[in-house]
Amino acid sequence: MAKVLYITANPKQEHESFSLSVGRAFVNAYKQHHPEDEIVELHVYDMDIPYIDGDVFNGWGKLQQGQAFDQLNKDEQAKIARMNELCDQFIEADKYVFVTPMWNFSFPPKLKAYIDTLCIAGKTFKYTEEGSVGLLKGKKALHIQARGGIYSEGPAKEMEFGDRYLRAVLAFIGITDVQTIAVEGMNAFPNEAESIKQQAIERAKKAAKQF
Numbered sequence: 001m002a003k004v005l006y007i008t009a010n011p012k013q014e015h016e017s018f019s020l021s022v023g024r025a026f027v028n029a030y031k032q033h034h035p036e037d038e039i040v041e042l043h044v045y046d047m048d049i050p051y052i053d054g055d056v057f058n059g060w061g062k063l064q065q066g067q068a069f070d071q072l073n074k075d076e077q078a079k080i081a082r083m084n085e086l087c088d089q090f091i092e093a094d095k096y097v098f099v100t101p102m103w104n105f106s107f108p109p110k111l112k113a114y115i116d117t118l119c120i121a122g123k124t125f126k127y128t129e130e131g132s133v134g135l136l137k138g139k140k141a142l143h144i145q146a147r148g149g150i151y152s153e154g155p156a157k158e159m160e161f162g163d164r165y166l167r168a169v170l171a172f173i174g175i176t177d178v179q180t181i182a183v184e185g186m187n188a189f190p191n192e193a194e195s196i197k198q199q200a201i202e203r204a205k206k207a208a209k210q211f
Contacts, residue, residue, distance in 0.1 A: 002037045002094040009100045009111035010206040011045045018183045018197050019146035023099035025201040026144065027206035051078040052116050069102045080208060084186025091124065096141040098166060107162040116167055124173040141170055141178045142211060148187030
């Protein structure tokens with residue numbers, strides 16, 4: 001049995017969102033094809049996700065200097081404990097599905113805050129004489145991303161930073177088996193928006209069978 005984290009980063013309701021609608025179609029199809037697997041849904045806009053701030057840096061610094069965890073102040077303890085909790089949950093999973101819209105050429109900032117909790121030395125990567133090494137090898141991920149314009153090709157391709165960043169950070173922690181389902185062009189071609197969504201839903205259903 002595999003454990004799947006279904007991670008969404010959109011404050012909208014599912015029926016209002018292209019990415020969430022396609023994501024739900026994927027989940028429903030995945031359950032049909034892999035009924036033995038466990039799916040844990042994480043909606044980052046409903047979660048307590050600490051930002052890397054002064055408390056976190058101060059707490060990390062104290063720990064690196066040899067202080068015990070209970071010597072940190074309450075804010076430092078709470079934030080670092082929560083970051084470790086989220087990171088451990090991610091490590092324990094086998095597969096990951098990220099569902100995001102494109103906002104200003106990337107993804108929503110709450111997802112960046114979540115990703116920051118995953119990149120912890122000694123947990124998801126380590127430093128060696130040859131450079132950093134990802135520790136989460138053998139896992140796989142899927143990114144379902146909605147884009148109002150066309151970014152998979154053409155002049156705007158180099159302006160897409162959400163999927164590219166996610167792939168880079170996943171590779172950094174050892175996850176190189178990454179697929180992308182792009183739902184794009186709804187704003188550029190509003191008359192075709194519903195058709196674009198339906199085509200993406202069909203691709204998601206097919207991907208769920210093999211994921």
